[in-house]
Amino acid sequence: MIGLLTVVVVVLAILAIVQIVRVFELSSEVRKDDERENQLKANDYNGKLMLLFLVLMMGGFIWGTIAWWDIMLPKAGSEHGVKTDNLMALTMIVIIAVFMITQPLLFYFAYKYRGVTKNQKAEYIEHNNKLELIWTTIPAVVLAGIILYGLTTWIDIFSNEFDEEPIYVEVYSKQFGWNARLAGEDNKLGYANVRYIKGANIMGVDPDDINALDDRVVSELYLPVNKPVVFRFRSQDVIHSAYMPHFRLQMNCVPGTTTQFAFTPTVTTSEMRQDKGVMKRVDNINKLRMEAGEEDMYEFDYVLLCNKICGSAHYNMQMKIVVVEESEYNDWLKKQTTFAEAI
Amino acid sequence: MAQVAEHLDGTTAHDNHDAHDHHHKETFITKYIFSTDHKMIGKQFLITGIFMGLIGMVMSLLFRLQLAWPEQSFPILETLLGKWAPDGVMDPNIYLALVTIHGTIMVFFVLTAGLSGTFSNLLIPLQIGARDMASGFLNMVSYWLFFISSVIMVVSLFVEAGPAAAGWTVYPPLSALPQAMPGSGLGMTLWLISMTFFIAGSLIGSLNYIVTVLNLRTKGMSMTRLPLTIWAFFVTAILGVLSFPVLLSASLLLLFDRSMGTSFYLSDIFIGGQVLEHAGGSPVLFQHLFWFLGHPEVYIILLPALGITSEVISTNARKPIFGYRAMVGSILAIAFLSFIVWGHHMFVTGMNPFLGSVFTFTTLLIAIPSAVKAFNYITTLWKGNLQLTTGMLFSIALVSTFITGGLTGIVLGDSALDINVHDTYFVVAHFHIVMGLSAIFGLFAGVYHWFPKMFGRMMNKPLGYVHFWITFVCSYGVFFPMHFLGLAGLPRRYYANTAFPMFDNLVDINVLISFFAIAGGIAQVIFLFNFFYSMYRGKKAEQNPWRSNTLEWTTPVEHIHGNWPGELPTVHRWAYDYSKPGAEEDFVPQTVPLQPGEKATGH
Numbered sequence: 001m002i003g004l005l006t007v008v009v010v011v012l013a014i015l016a017i018v019q020i021v022r023v024f025e026l027s028s029e030v031r032k033d034d035e036r037e038n039q040l041k042a043n044d045y046n047g048k049l050m051l052l053f054l055v056l057m058m059g060g061f062i063w064g065t066i067a068w069w070d071i072m073l074p075k076a077g078s079e080h081g082v083k084t085d086n087l088m089a090l091t092m093i094v095i096i097a098v099f100m101i102t103q104p105l106l107f108y109f110a111y112k113y114r115g116v117t118k119n120q121k122a123e124y125i126e127h128n129n130k131l132e133l134i135w136t137t138i139p140a141v142v143l144a145g146i147i148l149y150g151l152t153t154w155i156d157i158f159s160n161e162f163d164e165e166p167i168y169v170e171v172y173s174k175q176f177g178w179n180a181r182l183a184g185e186d187n188k189l190g191y192a193n194v195r196y197i198k199g200a201n202i203m204g205v206d207p208d209d210i211n212a213l214d215d216r217v218v219s220e221l222y223l224p225v226n227k228p229v230v231f232r233f234r235s236q237d238v239i240h241s242a243y244m245p246h247f248r249l250q251m252n253c254v255p256g257t258t259t260q261f262a263f264t265p266t267v268t269t270s271e272m273r274q275d276k277g278v279m280k281r282v283d284n285i286n287k288l289r290m291e292a293g294e295e296d297m298y299e300f301d302y303v304l305l306c307n308k309i310c311g312s313a314h315y316n317m318q319m320k321i322v323v324v325e326e327s328e329y330n331d332w333l334k335k336q337t338t339f340a341e342a343i
Numbered sequence: 344m345a346q347v348a349e350h351l352d353g354t355t356a357h358d359n360h361d362a363h364d365h366h367h368k369e370t371f372i373t374k375y376i377f378s379t380d381h382k383m384i385g386k387q388f389l390i391t392g393i394f395m396g397l398i399g400m401v402m403s404l405l406f407r408l409q410l411a412w413p414e415q416s417f418p419i420l421e422t423l424l425g426k427w428a429p430d431g432v433m434d435p436n437i438y439l440a441l442v443t444i445h446g447t448i449m450v451f452f453v454l455t456a457g458l459s460g461t462f463s464n465l466l467i468p469l470q471i472g473a474r475d476m477a478s479g480f481l482n483m484v485s486y487w488l489f490f491i492s493s494v495i496m497v498v499s500l501f502v503e504a505g506p507a508a509a510g511w512t513v514y515p516p517l518s519a520l521p522q523a524m525p526g527s528g529l530g531m532t533l534w535l536i537s538m539t540f541f542i543a544g545s546l547i548g549s550l551n552y553i554v555t556v557l558n559l560r561t562k563g564m565s566m567t568r569l570p571l572t573i574w575a576f577f578v579t580a581i582l583g584v585l586s587f588p589v590l591l592s593a594s595l596l597l598l599f600d601r602s603m604g605t606s607f608y609l610s611d612i613f614i615g616g617q618v619l620e621h622a623g624g625s626p627v628l629f630q631h632l633f634w635f636l637g638h639p640e641v642y643i644i645l646l647p648a649l650g651i652t653s654e655v656i657s658t659n660a661r662k663p664i665f666g667y668r669a670m671v672g673s674i675l676a677i678a679f680l681s682f683i684v685w686g687h688h689m690f691v692t693g694m695n696p697f698l699g700s701v702f703t704f705t706t707l708l709i710a711i712p713s714a715v716k717a718f719n720y721i722t723t724l725w726k727g728n729l730q731l732t733t734g735m736l737f738s739i740a741l742v743s744t745f746i747t748g749g750l751t752g753i754v755l756g757d758s759a760l761d762i763n764v765h766d767t768y769f770v771v772a773h774f775h776i777v778m779g780l781s782a783i784f785g786l787f788a789g790v791y792h793w794f795p796k797m798f799g800r801m802m803n804k805p806l807g808y809v810h811f812w813i814t815f816v817c818s819y820g821v822f823f824p825m826h827f828l829g830l831a832g833l834p835r836r837y838y839a840n841t842a843f844p845m846f847d848n849l850v851d852i853n854v855l856i857s858f859f860a861i862a863g864g865i866a867q868v869i870f871l872f873n874f875f876y877s878m879y880r881g882k883k884a885e886q887n888p889w890r891s892n893t894l895e896w897t898t899p900v901e902h903i904h905g906n907w908p909g910e911l912p913t914v915h916r917w918a919y920d921y922s923k924p925g926a927e928e929d930f931v932p933q934t935v936p937l938q939p940g941e942k943a944t945g946h
Contacts (some may be wrong), residue, residue, distance in 0.1 A: 021803060023592045027881060039730060042804065046731035049812065050739070058818060064824060071848050072830040073763075081763075095750040099941040102717065102746050109737050114731055115661075122661040122728040122922040126944060131722070132666050132715070137831065140710055146753065147707050153759040158696035175523065175614075190846055194613035204613070233693070237614040238517040241627055241691065241766060245832030248763040252692045254626055255516055259693030273373060274523030285847045289591040298844035305843065307766045307834040309510045312435040316842035339786050 018160045040116055047114030048285070054107035058100070069283060073245055074277040077302060077323065079264040080157045081248035089155050091146060147249055160262050166228035169221070171304070172203050172255040173240035175311050178319035179203055179259045180221040184214030184338060194236055194255075200342050204236075207343060216336040221304075221321045224329035233259045239307035244321065246272075253306060265302075272323075273300045354435055357474045369904075377487075380515050382902050384486050385465030388792070391486075392457020393874070395493055397867075399448035400660045402441045404864045409433045411850075412856035427505065434881035435838040440702075441524050442836060444500065444509030446533070450543055452496065452841050453783045454644040454878030462647055462789050463576040465797065466745075469895035470570050472912050474905040477554040480548050488544030492537045499533035500531050507534035510836060512637070515608040515629050519600050522615040532601065535594045542591045543641050549580035552747040556580075561894070563914035565673075567946050568933070570893050570918040571664060574671050575650025578678045586639040587804025593632035598806020600624070617935035626837075627692050634685035642681045646674060649716065649745075654918075655792050656720060658891045659735035660727030661929045663919035665719045667946070673712035680709045688720070690758045691765050699758040706756035710749065715748050728922065728929070732808035732889070741784040748777025751826065766836075769829025775822045787814075787870070794877065795884030799900045802881060806873040810866055817863030824852050854920040892918050895932055917946035 028233020035287045076082050110335075168189050170181040181203055184187045196204040203213045220303075223229055233242055235253035243250045251261040272278055278300050306317035324332070378384060405424070408417055416431035427437035464482065468475050476482045497508045497826065508526025509518035513534065521528040557578045559570075569577075600621070601603040608622035608629045664670060686702035720742045729735065751773040754760050764770065794802045828849055833840060840846040840853075842888040887896040894914070898906050912934045920931040925941060937943060 010582070014872070017872065018880070021806070022880065025803070029882075033858075038804075039732070042808070043729060043731045046736060050731075050736075056816075060819075060823070064827060068824075068852065071827060071852070073832050083413065084759055084763060087757070088754070088763075089756065090357070091754055091760060099750055101742060102721065105482065106721050106739065106742055106746070109727075110729060110731070111723060112730050113660075113724060113727045115728040120728045123726040124663065124922050124924055125665060125722075125726065126663050126919075127666040127669065128722075130564065132669050132719075135718040136711060136715055139711050143707050143710055143753075146757065147704055150703055150707075150757040150759050152698060154696065154757075157759060157762070158699075169618070181651040194611050195618050195821065197613050197618070207525070237612055238520070239514055239521050240581065243766075243832075243834060250691050250762050250765055255623060257611050257627075257693065281848070285844060286847075287850055288847050288850070289844065292665060292847075298847065300654060300845075302847065304845065308514075309439065309836045312838075314439070315837035315839055331656060340582070 024335065028041050032207040036118065043080070043114040044116050047116075048113045050114075051111040052106045053103060057103065057107075061099075068188050070230060070277075070281055074272075074281060075267075075275060076246070076248050077265055077267040077272060078100070078218050078249065079266050080153075081303075082244075082266075083153050083156065084248045085319055087149060090149065094142060094146065107199075129198075143240075157263075160230075160263070163230040166230045167224070167264060168230050168232060170203070170225075171242050171253070171308065172236065173242065173310075173317075174236035175238065176306070176313035176317040178242075178317065180216065180218050181205070181214045182336070183211075183331065183337075184249045186211060186214055189232065190215050190339070192234070197236075201339075205339055207339075213338065214339040215339040216333065217339065218336055220318065221294070221319060222329050222332045223265050223323050224326040225265055225323050227326065228262060228264045230260060230262045232260070238310050238319070240306045243305050243307035244302065246307075250307060268323045268325060269302060270298070270324075273304075287298065291329065348888075350377065352660055353756035362414065369884055375394065377483060377714050379475070379483045380796070380902075380904055381464045381476050381479070381482060382475060382906075384482050385463075387462050387595035388456055388460035389797075391490060391493055392453050393866075393871070394459060394463060395448050395452040395496075397871075399445050399453060399496070400864055400867060401447075402445040403750050404860060405407060405433070406438055406441045406445070407857040408557040408859040408901065409438055409839075411854045412842055413718070416912060426842045429440050433838075436508060436525050438838040439503060439510075439836065440506050440523070440530070443508050443510055443513075443526070444496070444506050446513075447507070448496065448724050449540070449779065450644065452489075452493060453544065453575035454540070454779070454786070455640070458782060458786045458789070459576065459579055459643065459647045460486070460489065460548060462572070463548070463580065465793060466572055466895060467552055467576055468559070468919075469898065469906060470573050470893050471556060471559060472894050472907075472914065473555060474746070474911070476551050476905075477559060481551050485544045485548035485551065487546065488540050492544065495533055495537035495540065495752075495813070499530050499537065500527045501635070502533065502825050504528045504530060506530040512630075512633060513597070514625050514633075515597055516612055516614075519597060519609060520612070520614060520619075523616055532598070535598050535601075537681070538594055539591065541592075542587045545583055545587055551584040552576055552580035552583065561914060563913045563946075564835075564933075567668075568914055568917045571667070571670055571674075572647075572650040572654035572893075574674055575646045575653070578674050579650075580647045582639045582643050582678055582681065582733070583867050586636040586643075589632055593636070596632075597629065626810040627689070628695065630689050630692060631685070634688045635682075637688065638685040639678075639681045641774075642677055644778055644782045645785075646678070647744075648741060648788075649674070651785045651792070652720070652741050655734045655738040655788050656723050656742075657663075657919055657921060658889050659730040659732055659738075660723050662727045662728065663921055663922045665722040665725075666715070667917070667919060669715055670719055679707060680705060680712075683884075684709065684756075690890040692760045703758045705754060707753065710758075711744075713749050717742060731885070731887075732791065733802070733804065734788045734807070734889075736811045736815075737784045737788035737791065740811070740818075741781045741788065744776050744780040744784065744818070747823075748773055748775075748781065751822055754776060763830055763832075766827045766834055767829035768835055769837050771821070772822050772825035772829060773925040777817075780818050787811075790874070792889065793895075794874075794881075794914060796895055796898075797887050797901075798878050798881070800877050800879075800881030801884050803873050803927070806869055810869045810873065813866035813869070814863055816867065817859045820859030820919055821856050821863060824856055828852060889931075890928070890930050891918060891929050894933055897932060918945055920944065 170182040172179045188211040190209040191206040233253040240253040302321040304319040421431040422427035494658040504525040596607040606624040610626045687706040915936045
């Protein structure tokens with residue numbers, strides 16, 4: 001019954017609007033409105049609205065940047081992350097500058113040159129080689145700079161050159177969770193394949209590989225600060241993506257192959273918790289959580305999230321990462337069960 | 344060329360007589376359904392596209408409800424989604440299905456078929472001075488293949504386990520294994536079949552456009568006198584012909600993996616408690632094939648919109664488009680580059696970092712021709728006599744979003760920066776603004792501008808303005824804040840952000856975005872009303888309502904088969920002689936011969 005009524009109401013509303021629009025159009029015909037005169041008026045107010053829009057857009061942009069400054073990621077917790085952030089800052093300055101120049105030009109011209117009189121005439125300009133050369137060359141030069149800086153950073157990130165022996169850690173993904181495997185005392189990861197998955201051997205580690213015996217499988221990962229770490233990523237079922245936003249690190253986990261990302265964490269979790277920017281964000285979040293009636297308070301932690309659509313619980317696939325001093329890491333490592341003990 | 348045109352299509356008197364005869368033989372079915380007339384086929388593409396767009400838009404509003412108010416109960420969700428929203432709370436699987444189908448519909452059905460299909464069909468013959476497409480029959484087949492693919496896609500929404508839900512990019516293994524998610528069962532099969540029909544239709548259409556532009560131009564219509572719309576449609580068609588077949592092969596291989604036990608994309612998989620037989624395949628191979636289409640696809644969507652904008656801006660600025668040759672050159676440069684940048688979607692797939700460097704380089708190069716286009720549009724407005732019609736407003740909006748979205752592309756195309764924003768809301772903001780908004784604004788600009796050509800009536804102006812302003816403000820309101828969400832590290836395709844307390848401070852922004860989305864959605868009702876109302880009751884159009892130069896406005900308002908009564912027009916000049924000094928009016932149609940003493944423009 002309600003459905004039927006809704007349909008009737010909608011149909012009647014449409015009919016009513018049709019009639020209203022019709023009345024307006026007829027009255028305009030009766031008044032013999034001059035079409036061109038009409039368009040000039042429309043040009044006038046739409047041109048002014050264009051200018052108003054420009055003000056709103058620029059105002060909104062500045063307001064948003066200030067108001068939402070503190071929701072953006074805090075400082076980077078890794079060595080390459082600092083470089084990425086610098087590159088990002090420079091790129092942002094360039095693109096915001098271009099944004100702040102071109103948008104005002106566009107909307108200001110739309111306002112300034114709106115046709116408001118019948119005699120207004122446009123200037124006949126076909127092209128201008130000099131101008132065109134300028135705005136081809138300047139972007140080309142600026143981009144060359146950005147490309148060069150970007151590629152240097154990129155090559156630097158993937159150079160895989162270390163001052164000391166890195167720690168090897170396998171990050172293992174499946175629907176819907178993460179595990180990590182530490183290489184143990186020999187710092188060599190044993191061979192693994194999904195065909196070995198059986199009982200407690202959830203990551204499919206080859207039990208006959210001697211390198212595997214001292215490997216440790218964990219569900220919460222500790223890392224020592226200022227030591228290079230090589231992540232080897234695997235997936236058991238579909239593609240996942242290991243995203244660690246605070247380290248500015250991301251790599252897909254692809255079934256059937258291993259991917260890799262090497263980095264050095266430079267800030268321990270407890271240092272990060274003391275960081276002013278982080279504290280500000282955490283306080284704000286806790287204030288919001290209290291307002292929403294949440295009981296437990298949020299505390300900063302490095303986190304690994306899944307960033308490639310992987311199924312129904314994609315939105316809740318996480319692992320905590322704790323960066324600690326090396327001695328604390330060693331203590332923690334000793335407490336973890338080795339693969340040999342587990343099976 | 345003109346002779347070929349004469350030969351193929353007939354400019355002679357007896358052929359016109361034939362055309363006249365056809366007119367009388369038309370029945371409802373040959374005129375409105377199995378029509379071979381390009382103008383009717385264009386309208387069929389448009390109306391099918393609008394219908395699909397409506398579905399895609401409603402889907403986006405549904406998942407915006409979930410994103411702003413996660414896991415809260417909305418009766419409307421239960422009404423529309425039924426068993427997938429028990430008690431009005433959306434199920435995570437249907438959330439993924441909604442974003443998947445929203446993406447698929449918008450990218451392929453609205454912005455490829457609805458935009459390029461509509462305007463290539465309507466404008467190519469009309470603007471080059473041809474009686475119809477090279478093959479009217481193939482043109483009809485192209486539409487009906489698209490129609491079949493739309494029907495299959497809509498049907499897939501109603502299958503037991505739900506439609507495809509692996510994202511519009513359907514990466515295997517997620518899309519290949521029904522065990523991985525319910526949407527990868529029959530829903531995914533239907534998705535692939537639908538896309539197969541879609542690609543076949545698109546290929547037939549594109550070949551037709553290319554042949555028509557090359558062979559059927561009227562006397563005097565040299566390539567350098569073509570309106571920029573035609574250049575854009577022509578290059579778009581070439582992109583489609585070169586890239587869509589690759590997607591077809593990718594989907595066929597995926598179908599084989601799914602139903603015939605092959606292992607193109609699958610290897611070493613343990614799912615549902617057992618190891619699968621598949622070995623030796625590579626999921627990354629699919630991504631290479633997909634994006635080899637996928638990136639040109641972005642320009643298949645965008646170039647027609649840019650072409651439409653060039654035409655609408657020039658006409659309504661009463662000024663020649665600034666730097667015609669540079670505009671053509673940048674279309675060609677963008678088209679060429681679009682084939683060698685696909686890897687920028689795959690910086691973090693583990694592919695060789697050296698490849699990442701190459702793709703960063705080629706990707707950022709695209710900024711140069713894009714900058715040229717943007718500056719040329721802005722300069723076209725400079726010292727103009729701007730007639731701010733609805734079409735013009737949408738075109739200016741397009742330039743704005745093209746710049747805004749293009750600039751964030753410099754961040755995403757830089758492999759080192761992409762690591763941390765890849766697959767976050769920063770990407771969602773980027774491609775919705777640069778491709779989604781720009782293309783949809785181009786579509787609206789085209790509809791408002793050529794509505795009188797399509798239906799012989801004008802659209803209501805005040806309603807058009809209201810529609811434009813709400814749409815424009817809401818578009819920025821929806822997508823601009825998403826940059827900040829992305830910079831906060833928020834991944835896309837999350838059903839809810841509640842599992843991570845670190846995202847609790849993003850709730851307000853998500854609510855704001857959803858309000859803008861709902862308001863923007865409601866504004867489209869105004870458009871729909873205006874469209875259908877004006878189709879039947881709008882003010883009768885004059886022959887050349889915008890005082891435009893191009894050939895389509897020399898045809899009679901009443902559609903006739905063969906477009907021009909009598910002989911085909913002869914072209915004497917380029918399409919952009921607006922406000923030319925010495926001319927009486929502020930426009931000189933292409934059919935007007937050079938006046939004695941008039942300076943030729945070099946075209």
